[in-house]
Amino acid sequence: MSVTEINICKTIARFGILAFFCFGILARCASVGTPQGGPRDSLPPKVVMMTPAFGTTNFKDKRITIQFNEYVQLKDQQKEFFTSPFMKKKPTLMLRGRGIQIDLKEDLDSNQTYSLNFGKSVVDNNEGNPYTGLRYVFSTGDHIDSLLMSGYTTDAMTTDTVGNVYILFYDAKTDSIPQYDSTLLKSKPIAVGKSFPNGIFIAENLKPIDYRIYALEDNNGNLEYEPGVDRVAFLDSTYNPLNQPGFDIWYDTTRRYMQADPQVMMRMFMDKPFRRQTYTGSKRTHGNRIVLTFTAPHPDIKELSFEGIDPGKIVTEYGNSKRDTMELWFDSRSEDLPDTLRGKLIYMKHDSLFRLQPDTQLLKLGWRAPVEKRKEEKKKKEDDLPEPNPFKVRVAGGTTLNPEKNIVFEFDYPLTGVDSAAMSLLKLGEGDQTTPVGLTFRQDTLKLRKWTLAAPWEADQKYRLLIPAGVFKNTNGESNDTLRSEFTIESPEKYATLVLNIQGKTPESEYVVQVISPQGSVLKEVAHLKTGSHTLQYIDVGTVKIRFIEDLNGNGRWDTGSLVERRQPERVGMYVDDNNSEEITTKENWELVFDVDMNRIFGPITMESMTAKINRDNEARLKAIAKKRAEDAANQKKQHNSGGGMGMGSMGGMGSMIGR
Incomplete structure (x- = not known):
């Protein structure tokens, strides 16, 4: 032009x-006014x-x-x-x-x-x-x-x-x-x-x-x-x-x-803030748990000690994703610790010139068990009744298991001991036939109270998991009762399968693929994909989208940008079919094959590509509006009808592991 x-x-x-x-x-x-009774x-x-x-x-x-x-x-x-x-x-x-x-x-x-x-x-x-x-x-x-x-x-x-x-x-x-x-x-x-x-x-x-x-x-x-x-x-x-x-x-x-029609695209990102590092406070939420808070992530701790407590008996965990909150768990029962804990914290603090200098904080934290709890303990002692085991664990899952998600355990307190060799996992055959299966039990690298049990699962097979009493020991001096569960591995035939034939920008280029719902929640994520064919199983039935991240540094995740360094965030692109649609319909036992050209997805941003995306978003918006109107109309019809009842459900599987 x-x-x-x-x-x-x-x-x-x-x-x-x-x-x-x-x-x-x-x-x-x-006429400024509207006649009475008019529109x-x-x-x-x-x-x-x-x-x-x-x-x-x-x-x-x-x-x-x-x-x-x-x-x-x-x-x-x-x-x-x-x-x-x-x-x-x-x-x-x-x-x-x-x-x-x-x-x-x-x-x-x-x-x-x-x-x-x-x-x-x-x-x-x-x-x-x-x-x-x-x-x-x-x-x-x-x-x-x-x-x-x-x-x-x-x-x-x-x-x-x-x-x-x-x-x-x-x-x-x-x-x-x-x-x-x-x-x-x-x-x-x-x-x-x-x-x-x-x-x-x-x-x-x-x-x-x-x-x-x-x-x-x-x-x-x-x-x-x-x-x-x-x-x-x-x-x-x-x-x-x-x-x-x-x-x-x-x-x-x-x-x-x-x-x-847009001439330029502005890709918005949240830059990482620079904050002065300062200790802001502490609290003792349990008898054996202390929380320390700071203004910036990753505080540089030079010394952290408490009177009369072995440093090896302290388990440290960051309490949030910002990593500016430290949780300290003492490997001791609450009643065995003093009412007042005294300690010393030496960390690197920013001064008025933004220089890091050592700073010392003296800690004094008190705690007493709630009055109601002390009364209950006294009454139980007087009645000479056996106390229920206070050890708690939450296990994700049910009577069926998606093998790609494995079995996730979340504990109330950090574990100080795990006897994984005592765990028993059996594959159940016909009659009384069983086959031992090897398993691994690993701690999450970020959430120390989260563990995952994995095994070479086989589809449509039934398994029995037995965790004897005393396998898990936590910082509160508690241990588990016997835990047992039976479950079946889900068949991939009940899900869809996606086959992605990826043509990267270069043979060395890496990408992260995310299968997301129409609302944007991530259903599956696979990192470090290069040029070649990749199969994604256990895709939920319904409507999904495929999102790709151009992983320039190969760290397996999306990286934000930096305004000060003038570094753009890593690019993200959606798979779009020949009809300019991002939505993919999946059904049970379907295998869908897609040819993915990364030079097309991550090509130059043009007015045409931006306009195509805007049109897709607008069509999705209008479709959602039409769906909402149809649902509202259907609900209005149902308001004139009455009936229904209540049913009783049953509990079982891993979500309610039985301890005996």
Whole structure:
């Protein structure tokens, strides 16, 4: 496309927006009110006058008024209203008669085009119909900047749409990038746009210059970037609106806001925050359990000791995914520990200059058993009744087992001893015939109280698991009663099978495949896939999608980006069939074969590929709406019918392992 053609397309697009806007300004109503008994008012308010006029140049006023054809209200203005560029002191908005009064609270930059963007904050007084997309534009110079850019904001990991995101434009000449990018933290954008709820944005009133473009999800509403709180995105190159391809703009009558074909894609990610490392506190939640909390993950502990307690008797576990909380379990019964534990913690703490320095904290933690528990123990002792075994374990599963998931055990306390050789796993044959089966029992590397029992399972075979008393011993001095269970290995014929013939970008390229539900939950994940044929069994019957991660560093997981280091997040792509659909229908005993070309999935991002994705998402949205309406209609019919009953279920399998 030539420069002339690009300018023509942009001129048409620009006048399309202005024509739509001016239609709202010039329209009039003969009667403001609705006759009693008439139809409900569904029309938004209409602008009848702006003072100073829309598009004023050499602007020097401090007050702007916008008059409507009816009384209006302001709704969610803190969330909806913003200025381009941002102002340190946000203008104040007040209702005045049938209009809005806007007072500017700071001096304006010279030769700058400004826009006041109201979003959906202006609604009519009676029915709350919003005037979507109301803008007021003026310039402190002698002309209005008038170029446009469009784009699309998505989540880099899930590929889902991210709406209501600020698009920030910085002058590439003024805001050059040093070794580390601190643009969002130190500089002010010279133009701002915002994406609609469906992720599309149309940034207006841009200059014909090179921009560095960022996207910011302002979760705290302070118009400032906070790593670890706000998702962010950036484009690797600079972009001049004058040199971008032309695009179509139209009004979406369903969503009731403008839409456009996107020129760029902003892949939003959550950057890892930098936090000062500081000890924030401790608590003793049980007699033999202490929790230490810090402001940053992975505290560097130089010494941690308690009076009268052998350090080898302390089991350490991180209590959350952020790894800023340490759980200490003492290998001793609660009643054998003193009411007050005294200890010393030496760790590396950030000082005011962000330098790590040793810091010492003296610990003093008290604990007493709850009064009710002491009374119960005293009563049981007086009655001379045998106490139930307090040892607890939760076992995932039932009467059938998916062999790829194995058997997962979760304990209340960390284990200090496991006699796995005493466990017995038998494969049951005809009659009384049994065959011993070897098993492994491994601890999770992150969750120390989680263990997995695995074995060479055979489909459609029945097994018996016996765990004798005393096999498990925990830090509270407790041990298990005898646990036994019988279960059957599920047949792959009750599931679907996916065969992926992968053609990688290179023979060494690695990928992670995820089979996900239509709602986005991960049903199966397999890492380190390269060029070749790969079979995925035990796929749930129904509708699934296949998501791929371009695993550039080969660590078997998706890695987020870094704004400071200007490192983009690893790319994620969906398998799409020839009908531009992501959804795959699976049935029992079906084997589905897919040829997957990674050069296609992870090819260049173009307007065509973005438009195709937007169309897929829109079709899925409309399909979900139609399904919901059908379900609501069916439920309304059922409301006229009565009946039903209650049934009794049975318990068994691994989920309720019997101890005798």
